[in-house]
Amino acid sequence: MSDQTLPAGRQKRARGLPRINPVYFILAALIVAIILNNPNFVEPTGYMNFLKRAAPLAILAAGQVYVIVSGGFDLSVGSLITLVVVGSSMLSNNDPNSTWWVISVMLCIGLAVGLVNGMVVCFLKVPSLIATLGMMITLNGFAFMWSGGAPRGYLPDSFRFFGRVNLRDIPLVQMLPVAVIVMVVVGFALYWLMHRTNLGRMIHAIGDNPRAAQLAGVPVNRVRITAFVVSSLSAVITGILLGGFAGVSTDVGTGYELQAITAAVLGGAQLLGGRGSVPAAMAGALTLTAIFTLLNFLGLPQPVRQVVQGLILVAAVALAMARRKRTGQ
Amino acid sequence: MRQVLKLTTAIGMSLAVAGVAHAQNFNDPEEFARQQEQLSMTPQGPEGQPWAQYLVDKMADTAEYKKDGAATVCFSNAGVNNPWRVVGYTNMTEEVKLHPEIGNFVHVDAEGSDDKQIADIQDLLAGGNCDVLIVSPNTTAALTPAVEAACEKLPVIVFDRGVQTDCPVTFIHPVGGYGFGIQGAEFIVDNVEAGANVLMLRILPGVDVLETRYSAGRRILDEAGLTVVGAEFTDGDNAKTKSIVEDYLQRGSIDAVWMDAGATAVAAIEAFEDGGHDIPVFVGEDQQDFLQKWRALDMTAIAPTYPTYQWRTPIIAAVSILKGEAVPGPEWVLPQPAITAENLDDFINEKMPPLHYAMCGCEEMPDYPQAWGGKE
Numbered sequence: 204m205s206d207q208t209l210p211a212g213r214q215k216r217a218r219g220l221p222r223i224n225p226v227y228f229i230l231a232a233l234i235v236a237i238i239l240n241n242p243n244f245v246e247p248t249g250y251m252n253f254l255k256r257a258a259p260l261a262i263l264a265a266g267q268v269y270v271i272v273s274g275g276f277d278l279s280v281g282s283l284i285t286l287v288v289v290g291s292s293m294l295s296n297n298d299p300n301s302t303w304w305v306i307s308v309m310l311c312i313g314l315a316v317g318l319v320n321g322m323v324v325c326f327l328k329v330p331s332l333i334a335t336l337g338m339m340i341t342l343n344g345f346a347f348m349w350s351g352g353a354p355r356g357y358l359p360d361s362f363r364f365f366g367r368v369n370l371r372d373i374p375l376v377q378m379l380p381v382a383v384i385v386m387v388v389v390g391f392a393l394y395w396l397m398h399r400t401n402l403g404r405m406i407h408a409i410g411d412n413p414r415a416a417q418l419a420g421v422p423v424n425r426v427r428i429t430a431f432v433v434s435s436l437s438a439v440i441t442g443i444l445l446g447g448f449a450g451v452s453t454d455v456g457t458g459y460e461l462q463a464i465t466a467a468v469l470g471g472a473q474l475l476g477g478r479g480s481v482p483a484a485m486a487g488a489l490t491l492t493a494i495f496t497l498l499n500f501l502g503l504p505q506p507v508r509q510v511v512q513g514l515i516l517v518a519a520v521a522l523a524m525a526r527r528k529r530t531g532q
Numbered sequence: 533m534r535q536v537l538k539l540t541t542a543i544g545m546s547l548a549v550a551g552v553a554h555a556q557n558f559n560d561p562e563e564f565a566r567q568q569e570q571l572s573m574t575p576q577g578p579e580g581q582p583w584a585q586y587l588v589d590k591m592a593d594t595a596e597y598k599k600d601g602a603a604t605v606c607f608s609n610a611g612v613n614n615p616w617r618v619v620g621y622t623n624m625t626e627e628v629k630l631h632p633e634i635g636n637f638v639h640v641d642a643e644g645s646d647d648k649q650i651a652d653i654q655d656l657l658a659g660g661n662c663d664v665l666i667v668s669p670n671t672t673a674a675l676t677p678a679v680e681a682a683c684e685k686l687p688v689i690v691f692d693r694g695v696q697t698d699c700p701v702t703f704i705h706p707v708g709g710y711g712f713g714i715q716g717a718e719f720i721v722d723n724v725e726a727g728a729n730v731l732m733l734r735i736l737p738g739v740d741v742l743e744t745r746y747s748a749g750r751r752i753l754d755e756a757g758l759t760v761v762g763a764e765f766t767d768g769d770n771a772k773t774k775s776i777v778e779d780y781l782q783r784g785s786i787d788a789v790w791m792d793a794g795a796t797a798v799a800a801i802e803a804f805e806d807g808g809h810d811i812p813v814f815v816g817e818d819q820q821d822f823l824q825k826w827r828a829l830d831m832t833a834i835a836p837t838y839p840t841y842q843w844r845t846p847i848i849a850a851v852s853i854l855k856g857e858a859v860p861g862p863e864w865v866l867p868q869p870a871i872t873a874e875n876l877d878d879f880i881n882e883k884m885p886p887l888h889y890a891m892c893g894c895e896e897m898p899d900y901p902q903a904w905g906g907k908e
Contacts, residue, residue, distance in 0.1 A: 243782045353615035355885040355905045449770035499779040
């Protein structure tokens with residue numbers, strides 16, 4: 204269906220409100236609900252803590268969007284996070300001077316994981332769901348082998364700086380968590396790479412129609428591998444923030460792969476590829492975190508929370524789909 | 533259609549009734565009182581070796597199991613899937629090394645699955661090589677038939693979590709969940725003002741030794757007239773724990789934090805630290821990271837324990853049984869001490885890993901501390 208066949212009035216409507224991604228409305232509604240429940244949320248400590256908590260997932264979702272838009276999934280990110288936290292604690296062993304080389308080692312591990320994921324998908328033709336599932340199990344095994352089941356080291360404060368420290372006495376906002384700065388910087392870089400460069404266009408092209416993209420001269424394999432690398436690197440950064448926020452534990456990354464995919468879908472990414480936006484995926488991550496926070500504030504019993512959480516998620520994605528059908532976006 | 537509905541309703545109702553029949557009572561006043569009494573009992577057995585001591589003086593005769601020559605001891609383990617079990621299992625393997633009578637120690641890990649553990653026990657029995665079987669059940673009800681089947685063939689020792697049969701020679705466990713809950717909650721009651729706000733943090737629902745910790749803690753806090761501002765499940769996740777505490781701090785002040793498992797205690801403390809709040813009265817557990825934080829911040833705290841030294845006891849029991857010596861039974865109740873400000877320094881060892889459980893009773897063993905991941 205092309206735009207020309209639409210009656211003028213309908214076309215006009217389509218250009219109005221529905222052009223704005225519904226995830227932003229959902230997020231706004233949830234934040235209003237949180238404020239009604241807890242007026243302290245409008246204070247900097249309230250919303251800054253919220254942003255700090257959402258930062259790891261937002262970065263992870265922004266990376267996951269690269270793989271989803273290119274037509275795949277990356278299930279290995281959760282166990283990569285665990286490996287980063289456990290591995291960093293084992294390597295650094297509370298030595299403050301180790302932070303930089305440990306972070307470099309972790310980024311190299313991330314790079315290697317992304318390359319392997321991408322190459323298995325491209326050259327061995329293993330569907331990404333299976334390739335990254337295999338990677339997830341392997342990395343979990345590595346984390347357990349490395350730590351013997353219980354973490355054996357501490358993270359030094361210099362490593363935890365990124366995830367834990369709040370800068371104080373900042374004009375306007377009083378406090379500013381370092382994690383929020385990291386989120387903004389990484390988020391902007393990923394936004395720029397996806398929506399302002401040729402790489403981003405090629406990722407969209409191969410997700411939409413890999414055959415057509417190939418015939419048009421897109422180096423499909425190279426682009427796809429790059430998408431997996433971006434996702435793995437974002438997982439490493441997420442791991443560094445999470446380890447910083449809450450310290451060492453052996454199951455820190457559990458469930459994050461699904462949360463990241465959910466966040467991307469909440470932001471309107473299409474699961475079979477070709478569509479998705481970095482800022483909307485990050486808004487999706489904030490929305491998920493807002494749901495968790497709101498349910499904390501409401502103090503509902505655990506089972507009720509899970510029901511509400513599930514229903515909000517399905518409703519939010521249904522809304523995103525309805526909007527796509529109406530606007531063709 | 534109507535018949536289908538009727539049928540489903542009938543099945544649903546019968547399942548519900550069955551569920552009620554099998555539901556365990558996690559708030560049993562008699563058991564609560566019994567464990568409260570056991571906490572203050574003086575144990576019998578060798579002084580300074582709590583893993584070989586016992587609180588209930590009733591012995592099981594084992595003359596019929598006497599066997600000469602090197603023995604094969606088999607162990608069906610629920611899993612080594614958390615730091616508590618990692619430390620415990622290390623205690624056990626080190627204890628095995630102390631007994632030359634044990635020729636062969638066979639360990640099968642059920643990886644947290646009932647099905648696998650049932651199959652594991654069947655395989656061990658079918659192999660016919662085991663002289664004694666130690667079982668640490670994954671869940672109580674599911675493992676009961678497997679343990680009963682094993683009892684018919686060889687002496688069985690159950691420890692940690694229980695089964696619903698008294699066929700094993702002995703069931704080894706510390707005082708229990710009520711005891712753990714009591715120690716933490718009584719400490720809070722003694723150290724806060726009347727009407728103080730208490731946040732209760734729980735790890736997971738549905739596990740008997742954890743449910744009883746909560747019911748005992750809740751009962752004491754309620755009876756003392758304290759305000760329980762919330763009881764939240766953290767799934768043992770540091771990040772989730774810290775987030776939950778931060779959210780509660782935004783809503784109002786917290787005077788004490790009670791926990792049913794202490795692995796995430798440091799994350800909870802950091803929520804107070806990072807937000808610039810005073811650290812309240814805290815209940816943790818005997819992990820090194822918590823004990824060190826406690827000393828560093830000079831906190832008002834207590835660490836009830838579910839001692840990992842209980843993993844040494846089944847090996848000691850197995851060796852005694854194969855010699856035909858009487859062992860405490862049908863229940864071998866071990867003492868369950870708490871770490872307090874008075875003895876805190878005795879349990880801190882900065883060379884051990886952060887989640888090492890200090891109440892391991894392992895300091896005198898030959899491979900300490902390397903086998904537990906510690907540094908010389």
